[in-house]
Amino acid sequence: MTATTDAPTLDDRPLVSPRHTARLLQGTFALLFLLATLVVVALEPATVTNPFYAGGAALVLVATAFPLLPAFRNVRYRPWMIAMPLLDFAAILLIRLEGTGGITNPMVMILTMPAVWVGLVKSRRALAMLMPAVLAVVVPDALLVARGALSESTADRAVMLIATFPIVMMFAAGAAYAMSSILAGRQMELADEQRRRAEAAADAERARNLLDAVLDTIPVGVVVMSPTGERILMNRRLRESPELMADGADPWDAIQEVRALMVDRVTRIEEEQSAFQHAARGETVTDRLVWVGLPGQQQHALSVSTGPVHTDAGEHLANVLVVSDVTEFMYALEAKDAFIGTVSHELRTPLTTVSGFVEMLVEREHEFPDDVRSWLRVIERNIRRQHMLVRDLLAAAATRTAPIIVDRQPSDIAAIANEAALAVQGEAEQKGVAITVTGEASGRVDPLRMAQVIENLLTNAVRYTPAGGSVSVSVGGDADHLHLVVSDTGVGIAPEDQERLFEQFFRAADARASAIRGIGLGLAIVKAIVDAHGGDVALESEPGRGTTVTVRIPRDG
Numbered sequence: 001m002t003a004t005t006d007a008p009t010l011d012d013r014p015l016v017s018p019r020h021t022a023r024l025l026q027g028t029f030a031l032l033f034l035l036a037t038l039v040v041v042a043l044e045p046a047t048v049t050n051p052f053y054a055g056g057a058a059l060v061l062v063a064t065a066f067p068l069l070p071a072f073r074n075v076r077y078r079p080w081m082i083a084m085p086l087l088d089f090a091a092i093l094l095i096r097l098e099g100t101g102g103i104t105n106p107m108v109m110i111l112t113m114p115a116v117w118v119g120l121v122k123s124r125r126a127l128a129m130l131m132p133a134v135l136a137v138v139v140p141d142a143l144l145v146a147r148g149a150l151s152e153s154t155a156d157r158a159v160m161l162i163a164t165f166p167i168v169m170m171f172a173a174g175a176a177y178a179m180s181s182i183l184a185g186r187q188m189e190l191a192d193e194q195r196r197r198a199e200a201a202a203d204a205e206r207a208r209n210l211l212d213a214v215l216d217t218i219p220v221g222v223v224v225m226s227p228t229g230e231r232i233l234m235n236r237r238l239r240e241s242p243e244l245m246a247d248g249a250d251p252w253d254a255i256q257e258v259r260a261l262m263v264d265r266v267t268r269i270e271e272e273q274s275a276f277q278h279a280a281r282g283e284t285v286t287d288r289l290v291w292v293g294l295p296g297q298q299q300h301a302l303s304v305s306t307g308p309v310h311t312d313a314g315e316h317l318a319n320v321l322v323v324s325d326v327t328e329f330m331y332a333l334e335a336k337d338a339f340i341g342t343v344s345h346e347l348r349t350p351l352t353t354v355s356g357f358v359e360m361l362v363e364r365e366h367e368f369p370d371d372v373r374s375w376l377r378v379i380e381r382n383i384r385r386q387h388m389l390v391r392d393l394l395a396a397a398a399t400r401t402a403p404i405i406v407d408r409q410p411s412d413i414a415a416i417a418n419e420a421a422l423a424v425q426g427e428a429e430q431k432g433v434a435i436t437v438t439g440e441a442s443g444r445v446d447p448l449r450m451a452q453v454i455e456n457l458l459t460n461a462v463r464y465t466p467a468g469g470s471v472s473v474s475v476g477g478d479a480d481h482l483h484l485v486v487s488d489t490g491v492g493i494a495p496e497d498q499e500r501l502f503e504q505f506f507r508a509a510d511a512r513a514s515a516i517r518g519i520g521l522g523l524a525i526v527k528a529i530v531d532a533h534g535g536d537v538a539l540e541s542e543p544g545r546g547t548t549v550t551v552r553i554p555r556d557g
Contacts, residue, residue, distance in 0.1 A: 021120060022067035022084060029088055029113035030064040033057070036107045044103050052098045059091035063114075082126050085114030089133035093140075100140035105157070108137055108165055115169045119176025122184065127173055134169045138162045221323035223255065227308075227316045229280040238323070243292075243300075260290035265299055279306035279321035289326070301330040351390065355383045404532040406446035413441040413450065413475045413482055420454035421473065424462055432467035439475040443482045443555040449529045456522035457486040457549055464547070465490035477555060481535075484551040493541040501539060526551075 037057070041048050048054075066084045092111055095104050111134075118130045141158040144150050150158055215222050215235035224233040231252050238244060244251040244258075256276050260269045269290065271277065278285050285306040293299030303324040309317045358380050365373045417437045428435050435458065454473065461471040469489040476483045493501065501523050526549075530537050535553035 019067050022081075022117065025113045025117045025120075026064050026067055026084060026088075029110055030060055032110040032113070033060050033091075033107070036104075036110065040103055047098075047103060050098050053095050053104075056091035056093075056095035059087045059094065063087035063091070081121060082118065082123075082129055085117050086129070086133055088114040089130075089137055093133075093137050096137070096140050100144055100158075105161065108161065109168075111137065111169060112172045115172040116176040119173035119178075120180045122177055122180045127170075127177065130173055131166075131170065134166045138165050220325075221321075223276075223279070223321040223323075225280060225319050225321070227282060227319065229319075232318060258292060260292050260302070261295070261299070263289055263291070265291045266295050275304040275306060275321060275323070279319045282308040282316065282319050284308070289330075299327075300325060301327045351383060351386055358383060404449065404528050406449055406529070406532045408444040408446055408533075411442060411445050411447045411450065413443065413445070413484065414439060416447055416451050417454050417473045417475055417484070420451050420458055423455055424458045427459070428462045428471070431462060431465070433462050433465050434470045435462070435473070436470070437473045437475075441475045441477045441482050443477065443553070445482070445533060445553060446529075449532070453526050453529050453551065454484065454486070456526050457551075460522050461486055461488035461490065461547070464488065469546075480555055482553045482555050484553075485548060486551075487546065487548040489546045492543040492545050492547055493539075494543055 037048060040053075063084045066081075066087075089111060092108055095107065115130065115134075118126050138161060141162050145155055145158050145162070148155075212233070212235075215233070216237075218235070219237065221238040221241070222233070222235045223231075223238065226232055234252060234255075238255060239251050241251060244254040246254075258274070258276070259271070260274060261267060262269060275285065275288065275290065283306060285304060288304045290302050290304055291299050292302060303326045305322045306320065308319050311317060358376065361368075362376055362380060365376055368376070414437065421435045421437050425435065458471060458473065465471060465488045471486070471488045474483075474485040474487075476485075527537050530551055530553060533553045535551060538550045538552075539547065540550075541547035
């Protein structure tokens with residue numbers, strides 16, 4: 001039968017195993033019993049030879065052997081675990097049956113040891129079983145006192161023993177019971193904490209292994225470093241990179257020593273401005289294009305991004321460097337740009353020739369009938385449109401490899417806007433769209449490039465505004481900047497398309513669906529020109545309610 005426990009016992013999360021605890025307490029009890037026996041032998045040898053004393057010593061010997069049994073390795077309590085202290089109490093009771101009130105009386109105090117063991121068992125049933133044993137030890141004294149068989153002084157000592165012994169024994173057991181409760185609770189908390197930490201460590205290890213496995217499969221290089229720049233992780237793409245492992249070099253050391261070139265493939269990037277140093281400092285870099293390799297030799301184009309990693313609480317955990325090889329993509333772009341440039345140049349010559357002849361014919365249009373004059377205007381308008389297309393294609397090809405060069409001059413922005421409005425007036429009138437230009441402003445800008453900006457914005461506005469709509473151009477500024485605002489009442493742009501409007505050759509889905517003319521270069525060229533002026537472009541649009549583009553450029557460059 002298993003002893004009843006009221007709560008988790010000390011042995012559920014043992015600080016010391018039941019066997020070792022029992023050996024310690026019972027061994028101490030047996031040692032004290034042996035010392036007491038030696039004292040009795042010295043003072044009253046006849047008492048030790050008494051059969052009752054011999055029987056008590058045998059019981060102590062049996063109780064001392066209990067912790068040596070294999071069953072004591074079991075962490076759950078069994079009735080025989082209570083038998084050990086009960087045998088100790090029975091041993092002292094047996095000894096005192098013949099020597100009550102005599103030399104063996106002090107031996108009752110060594111029963112504190114088995115009483116403590118009963119408390120450590122942490123069972124109320126065990127405590128209840130202890131009480132009869134405690135009372136049994138003082139029964140001989142109580143009988144002698146009741147019969148008046150003791151002298152007055154001896155009776156006083158016996159009454160004191162009867163009164164204090166149960167209190168001391170139960171107090172010792174109760175204190176041990178309380179202590180075991182505290183220790184068991186603390187030990188269980190500690191064990192739970194250790195388990196949680198072990199589980200957290202295992203989860204972290206699994207997550208790290210999973211992260212390593214995932215990062216090793218992606219086709220880009222990833223470096224994770226501590227906030228102070230020490231290596232935490234480098235994925236296989238970089239660890240096994242032939243370029244970084246050349247001549248037996250360590251990839252971690254090699255990536256720090258790579259010296260990249262700017263987009264012109266010649267100008268070297270300073271060490272402090274390298275992608276690795278940006279990452280080590282926790283700075284954010286997004287899709288920075290660099291080239292590696294000596295000029296005139298095989299070179300690789302890399303797209304580099306860096307950024308810090310923070311917890312939700314803002315703690316700086318790490319810095320990340322991501323490297324993508326975009327060499328083939330860049331060569332494809334260059335081939336495309338070269339093709340566009342070549343085709344555009346080839347188109348420009350015949351267009352210029354045809355345009356010249358058309359201008360000559362227009363000058364003599366009074367010699368032609370009305371239908372021929374209308375045909376000439378159609379030809380002239382389409383040639384002008386083709387000129388604009390060729391110009392945009394050449395500009396797009398040029399901005400891919402180098403920024404646009406601007407020639408700043410004192411300019412009247414309102415006059416430039418009016419000229420641009422006149423250039424697209426024919427298309428606007430044909431669609432029934434009204435154009436208005438308001439405001440005044442002047443500053444140092446490239447007038448030809450600004451005319452190109454305004455004309456592209458107006459062309460887009462007119463094309464995407466239904467008949468009966470309007471387009472307005474407002475120029476102005478403050479002490480530091482020139483402002484140009486082009487607004488229309490057109491079809492608007494969906495939110496998902498707005499982020500990509502300034503990409504070359506991108507056209508919104510509505511534009512493609514409605515077959516509106518265009519190749520998606522106008523806004524890309526606008527942004528390139530404005531960037532070259534050191535300005536910025538902002539776009540606001542809502543489907544069905546029109547679009548507003550705001551250009552802001554430093555007034556004095």
